[in-house]
Amino acid sequence: MIDDDEFELRPDADGSYDTRTRDTRAWVVHPDIWKSGGNARKPELALEEAEALGHALPGLEVLGGTVVRLPKVHPGKLFGKGKIAELKAHFAAHEIELVLIDGPVTPVQQRNLEKEWGVKILDRTGLILEIFSDRAATREGVLQVEMAALSYQRTRLVRAWTHLERQRGGLGFVGGPGETQIEADRRAIDMQLVRLRRQLDKVAKTRTLHRAARAKVPFPIIALVGYTNAGKSTLFNHLTGAEVMAKDMLFATLDPTMRRIALPGGGPEVILSDTVGFISDLPTELVAAFRATLEEVLSADIICHVRDISHPETEAQKSDVEAILESLKVSADVPRIEIWNKIDLMPADERAALINIAERTEGVQALSAITGEGMEALISRISVMVMGDARVEQIELSYAEGRKRAWLHEQGVIEDEAQGEEGYQLTLRWTPRQRAEFDALK
Template identity: 45%
Template sequence: MPAASPGLPAAVLVGADVGQPHPDPQLLELHELAVSAGLRPAGSSFSRRRHIDPALYLGSGKVVQIKDQVLEAQAGCVLFDAALSPVQQRNLEREFGVPVWDRTALILEIFARRARSGEGKLQVELARLRHAATRLVRGWTHLERQQGGIGLRGGPGEKQIELDRRMLEDKIKQLQLRLRKLQRQRSTQRRSRRRGSQLQVSIVGYTNAGKSTLFNALTHARAYAADQLFATLDTTTRRLWLGEGLTAVLSDTVGFIRELPHSLVEAFKATLDEAAEADLLLHVVDASNPQAEQQIEQVQQVLREIGAEQVPQILIYNKIDMLDGPVPPTRRRAAGQLRASIDSFDVSALSGLGLDALRERLAELARKQLLHAEAADACSGAEAPAPQADIVHPV
């Protein structure tokens, strides 16, 4: 788990079982998200409830306990490992006297900090505006309570909310137009690459599973890689040399995470299309993480959302150098349930262990791709079969 600097703003972490078991009762991932957002976790609270309180999410007694923690730690904010409604967020901020961030807002904040390219910044800004558009009532509560005159409700407050909503809608439309233009450019670039005979491969996986480290190890690139959530947001594409004149096009994509905000998936559609239109996915799994099985399912959920669930996958169990023995069977269990899985490899992208076998498999697939392209050229315009001749989807 990454450590936070003592000089960073303090935050209290909050989670709860509400009707079903929480996937991370120790709030380890929320801790990592907090550090990635430039905060210092200074306390945590976890409880179990039968249902969600519509006003406070938690019970009033638990809210009082958390308020005491905030005062004791002199925390500057409270982080919830759940999605809060605008009403719940407003009420909790009144109770705690500090800003309250839910999981969605926290992930959006991290994306905003990490975006580097012009496209990445546009995508994050669009996602944040869409999120803000659902919470206008919270931003203007001081105006909502104003009255327009004797016997009248609303008045200036209502007008300000409508103005603000229109401003957000106009800004969102402008960003959508700019991103559509970039999406068309990306589509043109992909079509250009597909005119050749190269295998198109995208690396996907849960955030911090080691995707960028694997990308660098295979391509000898210098893409930024760090032991933190969402270290890189922008897609990086490089040519992968496989020997004997064989090459593939390898793309490193943004990492996924549990409850990835839908607004981010929508905003990053142009980027995520790299995975949806690939010939093959390298699905990187952190083999050292006890939650590996759940993380595989979370990645599959996002792949379904972007239309990439049928793209053949090779499961890459990374970080095996951090295990005392072989990969536990429970962490492989989810792989047997993937219809698109064709193979799996145990590797350490950091040390290079197991990468030679992976390269050989990729060279085999690239050779098949090349033979297919040559056969298609010899068909004199006849429609060729699908290029993934050796990729069989298990039933």
């Protein structure tokens, strides 16, 4: 039997247990499928993440969740008869309307479970697609999500429509059944995908033109990547002064945001890019659809991998991010900074030890994007990396070229300046990028 603790209802913020129906009442089920060698993640933490995904979708009231341990997957219904009966009783008792299954569910399993339980079923991929659909704000984001959703729906078409076969003319043994409804639906989806792909190609061309324009007036691109809810947007806002949505919520940021900023302390100008967060078992449909957006990471000069170092599975999250970067074919040669964020959530003794380890580890910076601790060190590290190929040059500017001289002062690249009869003699320390930008000035 299932323990009551497994089905413990979550109290509201005020500590009460409000059972009024405000939104769709949902329950999360995490199938803990036994594998040889053991699971990489603890099922309780996986369930916690799945519940957080449910809370991230407006209109859902996630009442709680349970881990169901499975020695093997039952092909037709995923779970065994006894477990299905126990879950059915619980769902009926608490008037559950939607069950979120944290894992892949085949179309046949979904249909059978919905029939057994009398509720709607949504698997992990479907839930993530719903969240992305709700969050997409730009035209590109909307198109990408729609393409991913259609690709997913195409795989969910179950051969349950044989009664809707369209008959061709002629005798039965000559003509036979014509196009079935499932084939018609699949063809309609394929046509829609072609149309969306054409629209997305146009948007992608515009993005390519913007990228080419930036290349003409080059600024180093700093891309923030990381697991969802690692604090990328909070860090982005701290560095840029922008107001990108930053919440303690999975996938708070979906559409990429870019800002041109001058690093404090006379540092160079850079473009900072905030990207969509990654997650374990990210649907392949989404990876493919968002490849165009993530191309900003491919063109980055420095990649900042932001980690929630306070999370109990931070190492597993790191592996997930690195796997996705590898699947995107991001070169290992691109300089990287591993940012250990949220040190403010660590106990004092652990935080001190963590900062000490980070200081002795190359390419690692510990900080808190909320409190600002460690931010100056990060900015200094980025400045050194950007200016790493800086060289000293001497140039002359006429007195009429005041605009160029003002730009050099803004960049903070002037080390010495003297006035001559015809203009200024300047000693500069700058990067090839800054030199190219200077040459583009009129």
